[in-house]
Amino acid sequence: MSTLHDSSDFALASEKAQTLIESLPWLRRFRDRIIVVKFGGNAMVSPELQAAFAEDMVYLRTVGLKPVVVHGGGPQISAMLNKFGIESEFRGGYRVTNTEAIDVVRMVLAGQISRELVGLINQSGAGLAAAVSGEDAGLFQGRRRGVVVDGEEVDLGHVGDIVHVDPSVVFAHLDAGRIPVVSSLAPDMDHPGHSLNVNADAAAAALAVALQAEKLVVLTDVPGLYSDWPNRDSLVSSISATELRELLPKLESGMIPKMTACLDAVDGGVSRAAIIDGRQPHSILLEIFTTRGIGTEVVPA
Numbered sequence: 001m002s003t004l005h006d007s008s009d010f011a012l013a014s015e016k017a018q019t020l021i022e023s024l025p026w027l028r029r030f031r032d033r034i035i036v037v038k039f040g041g042n043a044m045v046s047p048e049l050q051a052a053f054a055e056d057m058v059y060l061r062t063v064g065l066k067p068v069v070v071h072g073g074g075p076q077i078s079a080m081l082n083k084f085g086i087e088s089e090f091r092g093g094y095r096v097t098n099t100e101a102i103d104v105v106r107m108v109l110a111g112q113i114s115r116e117l118v119g120l121i122n123q124s125g126a127g128l129a130a131a132v133s134g135e136d137a138g139l140f141q142g143r144r145r146g147v148v149v150d151g152e153e154v155d156l157g158h159v160g161d162i163v164h165v166d167p168s169v170v171f172a173h174l175d176a177g178r179i180p181v182v183s184s185l186a187p188d189m190d191h192p193g194h195s196l197n198v199n200a201d202a203a204a205a206a207l208a209v210a211l212q213a214e215k216l217v218v219l220t221d222v223p224g225l226y227s228d229w230p231n232r233d234s235l236v237s238s239i240s241a242t243e244l245r246e247l248l249p250k251l252e253s254g255m256i257p258k259m260t261a262c263l264d265a266v267d268g269g270v271s272r273a274a275i276i277d278g279r280q281p282h283s284i285l286l287e288i289f290t291t292r293g294i295g296t297e298v299v300p301a
Contacts (some may be wrong), residue, residue: 027064031065033068034211035060038071038216039069041219042279056177060288061125061179066174068211069182077108081101084104086100093147095156099158120188124178128178132183133183134203135187140164141166142186143161143163143190162198166210182203184199185197197199205260209265218258220275223277237296239299240300245263248260263298272294275296276296
């Protein structure tokens with residue numbers, strides 16, 4: 001074993017030791033508990049951040065937590081649709097998804113992103129991850145939804161909300177010591193044989209509630225929730241469900257689905273929910289294992 005040759009080496013080692021000690025109460029609290037992590041944003045398209053995310057998931061599993069990953073894939077879907085010459089149209093913040101487009105969505109989510117993410121996790125911890133589609137073993141059941149734009153109802157096609165979750169397949173993977181990687185697809189319960197593109201934030205919240213997870217963590221491309229955007233000094237570190245419910249209509253449109261997911265999770269019995277900056281490597285570890293955390297945490301009213 002090497003020795004510490006100067007004061008700077010000792011100071012660095014002491015800082016690392018302090019970090020480990022600080023994590024101890026959180027290790028005790030979260031051991032054997034389920035943590036649902038929604039993977040998205042810049043972290044999905046940066047190889048460095050993908051690798052850091054995979055390492056974080058293996059770390060969580062190795063120290064006794066039970067991570068479950070839920071992912072979408074907006075940028076990758078847009079790129080693949082463009083490759084096939086299919087126009088991407090968004091109405092009211094939702095991607096209009098016709099029959100041709102849903103086939104591409106399924107291919108990208110279940111066939112590309114899930115497999116790549118499973119591969120990365122397994123590179124860091126052999127055999128730990130397993131891909132699960134929301135269409136597998138009755139995990140999700142969905143129903144089509146529209147959206148009101150300028151006072152008129154707009155048909156979004158194969159886009160829907162999750163109305164039922166059977167988490168049995170996820171529990172089976174967790175019991176076997178694996179990390180489930182879940183893609184946000186759902187069978188259309190009103191149109192057998194058809195699939196629905198589901199918002200991944202909402203899917204993560206619904207699954208967290210069904211699993212009675214200890215925490216939901218949503219990766220975003222911002223440091224957290226701002227109560228008075230774009231005022232950078234209005235970053236909120238913690239907010240109650242009651243306060244968030246009042247603030248929700250005033251938020252920037254891109255933040256509403258993420259904060260709604262956090263609110264739905266806490267309302268459904270999840271102990272805590274947080275949005276964190278996925279652009280920062282290992283931000284998940286900072287959120288779970290440090291006293292101050294990172295980003296914005298939603299707590300019960």
